[in-house]
Amino acid sequence: MSDNTQEETLPNSSPLMSHSVDRTDELQHVASDAMPTTPSNSPRPANIYVYAMGHVEPRFPNLTVEREFAQVVGRYDTEGQTDMETMHAVLSQRENRYLVRQMCWLFSVERLPTYVLIPRDQSDWDLLVDTIRTSNQSDDLEVVVGLRGPLASPERCGGVVVPVVAFDQLYSFQRDDLLAAIPIPEGVDEGDAEQFRRSASELLDRIMQIADNSGSIDEHRALNYLSVRYPAIYATALAAHREEKSLSAVEVRPSRLGEPEVILNVVFSYTHRRTDVTEKYFVRVNVSGEFPFLVSKLQPYYER
Template sequence: MNEQTEAMDQLTNAPGEANNVAVAQQSPEIRTMSAAISPQTGGGGTCSCGGEVELTAGSSMVSYVYAIGRVEARFPNLSAEKEFAQATGRADTAGKTDQQIFHAVLSKRENRYLVRQLCWVLTIQGLETYLLQPRDPAGIDLLVEAIRPAPTPNDIDVVIGLRGPIAPPQMCNGLMVPIVLFDQIYSFNRDALIKAIPKPEKTTEEQFGPAAEELFNRIMQMTDNAGATDEHRVLNYLVMRYPAIYAKTVEEFSKDFSLTGVEVRSSPLSSTRNIVDVIFAYTNRNTDFTEKFFVRVDVTEEFPFLVAKMSPYYDR
């Protein structure tokens, strides 16, 4: 399976998918479930940390995260670094770059204990934003997949999970950022993602590619998008899972309209559910006439999902 196909599968077949009628929703148990982040004891999927941190999903200290950034592995202490060096000495390293060796050592099944010893940091726009912990031991494989043997500036990691308290200084060599217990990580290349988005009819690659990239960059550059607020979670969800926003942007560009605004508002339909409207504004380059379109999304639980497809929006 090539990179474009993998990116498209992630865009259309993952939890919270926009076009899937039977969207997987978070189970009711999440409000009472407790998860512990504790030092590695040899059997779980958590890192070797200092003190134990209790994280209760229903408490006020936890919120949902839908973040887009880059996953990096760090050594929490000198002991872990020396142990990794010993494992590297047993590997075939001739002719490989340091990054290729790092990836090869972590990928070996017998070295999974090293993966659990490392600190896993999500950086967003170059800033260290979260420390990652899997809620399930199988999440270890997702962390390894996020480490590329040949990384590029266009690599993307999408992290979905629960945001907990600030990490204690002994957890990752003094780094004190919020902990995220993740349920899913998607790792792919931005160019492959854009190429995998279905193009509208009568639209060429030369038209679609730059328009899709501009929309993606516009949302990624919005201030302080750490994926922890409802506004940022829904924007990140749409840019990763809802191809219609790209098609609409290309259509408006072809009509000589510019993308002039992206706004998130609480929906009038919000009552027992947390529903938001995302409004896209396009302004004609010659007449300054503005057209608005919106999409409605439910962000009540961990996985956002589509409520209403993109439609014209009228100011009230």
Template sequence: MEARFPKLSVEKEFAQVTSRAETAGKTDQQALHAVLSKPENRYLARQICWVLSIQGLETYILLPRDPVDISQLLGAIRPTPSPDDIDVVVGLRGPIAPPEFCNGLMVPIVMFDQIYSFDREALIKSIPKPEKIDAKEFRPAAEELFDRIIQMTDNAGAMDEHRALNYLAVRYPTVYATAAAAFGRSSSLTAIDVRPSLLSSVRKIVEVIFCFTSRQTDVTEKFFCRVDVTEEFPFLVTKMSPYYDR
């Protein structure tokens, strides 16, 4: 998440406010966080353009559906940012921003309802460890699966398959237990497939299939769960279970 000044006047106003604040010894990012975090400076936070980048690419401009939720944006601005910082945004994608909206940046606008801000380390630590799997084995397995999901090509959270995967990555710990158990059987994660479910009729449901191939026998076993992606908030339809090709 990045805060930008959409207009010169907003940038100058921020500079004036900063000049009156105690910022000695602070980096630019720390000074930005300190100034915008003060309640009396919320008017500046509402004027700023908030940009979400994915894999280094400017992808969305964020707007709160409710003005009160500006605090969620402020919470995403870390005093000391790290490459492992993660922001999960839940909202509705709107039109492309006009050039004057954010200093010439023309990307889709997202009206958000929720923002979850955390770092990779905190997420991995929060995943419940299965009783039968050693912690030294579970942590690397969880890290690898999480990285595989977020680094999938063109995963900007706009397609149904990516929305389902992103939901599972942060809301369904069983996917990590499944991967860890497969690695423990000396299998490799060879594919993650997402396809429409036969259960889809009125609602849009997808099947997320995890494929693990034995390193000794080259036999592939598959596990899957179903996720409903009809509306803004995805949810689990069926729990993880073995998958058999039709």
């Protein structure tokens, strides 16, 4: 199975004064705490980087912020708007940026609260506002890339205590948009495009449903990176399905080429439905830093 596709499949993300306390300094302090401080010649800190797929939900951290938001909403004409449309419209206004900073932006994986998000760059608050859905779409997805910091205080998110992630990248899109952005492999005509989307959708589900995939350990970061940035894994899934093979395992193993970098072999196993013969394919991913990258393309994997 050849790899003639390119990296980068992630669709582009669609992007009255108050007396309440401004938390900018506090948030900048948390973002600073999430920065790696280990010298370059020292062992890399464990589990400091995050590359996760999930959903962002805006929450009021306390009654004070909720009442302040309600007072601000009263100044606007919101006739015919849903609650989420109103929230997006109000928080999108520059004069209401202080409310955006006061909100809790809770990131959940498989419906479980996992992180509280803050931007490392103060100009990126708009990325959080853009995650507010103006319609109820169950297939909405966000991908967050950043640094994991300390646990949030109970007051930050209405009693929810999860780690803070200071993000550098935050992408918002619908699941169908991601699947539509994956290039159709060479040799596949338009009539078979729907079959390709079904194969890609199944593989994406398998990756997202891997146990405890919070995107905070290297193995999960590598998988999540591949799922949104490397279309060759989806082309391989289609070819396997056409040959009556099922995805039987997804494994992540350390590469012998790793030292001193952290390089992982991501191995996809496909087993023939009638003969039980298994073929394996792997791709190498460097996860040493915050932003994973491809080391070698997808190729057959042979046990040693």
